[in-house]
Amino acid sequence: MTPVTYGIAIFPSKEIQDEANSYRKRYDPRYSLVPPHITLKERFEASADDIKEIEQACSELAKNLDPFDIHIGRVSSFSPTTHTIYLRVDDHEKLTYLNEKMHEEPFPDNREFKFVPHITISQELSEEEHSDVYGSLRLLSFDLHDTVDRFQLLYQLEDGSWTVHETFKLGEG
């Protein structure tokens, strides 16, 4: 069996997803591949056996962590590293903790960048487009609150889109 590509993410509330989509549909060519999300762990490959262990580890992580509140206040950009523009989720120790744990055994350590909690709203624009779009979006201010009470393990289909494999609810066994 070919290894499958997985990822782990939080879908914020419908209200925040709708807000993010209002930008994504204009500025993100990958808009239709997955709903708006906070990536906890970037894409990684796993065999059927590996993923069972990882599911078990996700379940333990979720069970031992109570739901927590997050806040989004502004737009930022990863430029010049990439042209990705995002809703910046304020740092939260539980987000950092989940991200850390998801790069320790039995999870593969596939970290490439420092963890910055965010919801992508624009990517793959040219330098000039990025400059224009970021120039206007950075002026927006947000005051979005949400409670994180679950995260999801997803896998990628051949066309690049993502399907949810499992939901892990925080504080439940």
Next chain:
Amino acid sequence: MTPVTYGIAIFPSKEIQDEANSYRKRYDPRYSLVPPHITLKERFEASADDIKEIEQACSELAKNLDPFDIHIGRVSSFSPTTHTIYLRVDDHEKLTYLNEKMHEEPFPDNREFKFVPHITISQELSEEEHSDVYGSLRLLSFDLHDTVDRFQLLYQLEDGSWTVHETFKLGEG
């Protein structure tokens, strides 16, 4: 709070989703809104209180049902009722059972059509397009097997796309 629109579906294996998507990307304008799926319960509205009861009922239904095997052997169409073409999932008592239970309290009874387990691969074509596409797809034969071990509760975003709210695993509490 405005009621949210929910639906309940089974995502078949990645292999079957990839197969279905090879047709959907050509013949289904709603392709990008949700991964390929077997609908167990069509869209319904629910308040925050209602959905808690429904989640609890889904959890009970899942816990009391062991995983089961399904088979897909052919393509069919709902024509002339609609121009929807689909992979026909063979009838299975557990699919019928889940669908029945999801139209009894506390679920709303929003049934419009007889339950026919299927994965849509084409819809919203003109009569002529439907006729052409179905004429060629109906000649295909399939022998796809899968094990259903979970179903998912989804909600719809403003742009028409769907996000998974929760996964219910069969035979687990």
